[in-house]
Amino acid sequence: MSPSRAAAARKLPDAAPVFAALGDTTRLGLLGRLSADGPLSISHLSEGTGVTRQAITRHLDALEKVGLVQDARRGRERIFSLDAKRLEIARQYLDHVAAQWNAAAARLKAFVEDDHRA
Amino acid sequence: MTAQAQQAQDKPVTDRIETRVEVNAPRSRVWRAVSTAKEFGTWFGAELDGEFAAGATVRGRITSKGYEHLTLDLAVERVEPEHYFSYRWHPYAIDPKVDYSAESRTLVEFRLAELAGGKGTAVTIVESGFDRIPLARRAEAYRMNDKGWAGQTKKLAAYVA
Numbered sequence A: 001m002s003p004s005r006a007a008a009a010r011k012l013p014d015a016a017p018v019f020a021a022l023g024d025t026t027r028l029g030l031l032g033r034l035s036a037d038g039p040l041s042i043s044h045l046s047e048g049t050g051v052t053r054q055a056i057t058r059h060l061d062a063l064e065k066v067g068l069v070q071d072a073r074r075g076r077e078r079i080f081s082l083d084a085k086r087l088e089i090a091r092q093y094l095d096h097v098a099a100q101w102n103a104a105a106a107r108l109k110a111f112v113e114d115d116h117r118a
Numbered sequence B: 001m002t003a004q005a006q007q008a009q010d011k012p013v014t015d016r017i018e019t020r021v022e023v024n025a026p027r028s029r030v031w032r033a034v035s036t037a038k039e040f041g042t043w044f045g046a047e048l049d050g051e052f053a054a055g056a057t058v059r060g061r062i063t064s065k066g067y068e069h070l071t072l073d074l075a076v077e078r079v080e081p082e083h084y085f086s087y088r089w090h091p092y093a094i095d096p097k098v099d100y101s102a103e104s105r106t107l108v109e110f111r112l113a114e115l116a117g118g119k120g121t122a123v124t125i126v127e128s129g130f131d132r133i134p135l136a137r138r139a140e141a142y143r144m145n146d147k148g149w150a151g152q153t154k155k156l157a158a159y160v161a
Helices: A003-021 A025-037 A042-046 A053-065 A084-117 B003-010 B027-035 B037-044 B135-160
Strands: A069-074 A077-082 B016-023 B046-049 B057-062 B071-080 B084-089 B106-114 B121-128
Touching (some): A042 A053, A084 B037, B027 B037, B027 B106
Antiparallel strands (some): B046 B057, B071 B084, B084 B106
16 A cells, blocks of 8 residues: 555545445435536436436435535426535534544543553 | 445434544453543543443533633433443533533444454444534534644644654
């Protein structure tokens, strides 16, 4: 493993929960599309996904519920857009909490191992 | 579908963090460090009054330099000797002027497992429930932490290295 890969692997525990939570491929795809092409209607978001419109709507509703996307009505269509600010705040906060726990876990390890060797 | 994939679908995307550390000591020793208030306080950086027991609320004060004005309340939920310990608290309740008591608390869980070949103990720490913490509070905590924690983290890195 290259040094940069090794460094990335060590950092993985911080990032893993975030990516695990985003690990649903359909939702990740929806966030990706909205990020690149948004705002988009449900019909547009369903195109080429091989997932039903109903399923896409459920995923969008779930994303909306936690504030990662927002929707606006245009005629009979619902147009979704990414609430990038919210995602960014939530992720930065989570990264920060993860960093605190990593530090605490390192202190726990040092505390127990010093005591164990003594 | 794996349990993890299922969880990813069910859980909001910014709700939890997980960290894991391998400790070169027997599980019974690690359990003591996690599940007794005195030892927990020593590595966590807090002075705690009382003992951990299911249903008990243990109050304490942060001892890390610069944070001595902060108190914390740990509401112990479940204690399964040498396996599992959990409590709820207000995460990063860092502004003493704010009353956090009406806000949701997060759940902190410690899981201990023996490593293969008697090589020590794996500790998994999960904190979840962040999506019920108001976004404004999370943004504020980040902002305030950003000023204070940077130096703290460097000190810790130096201490641990």
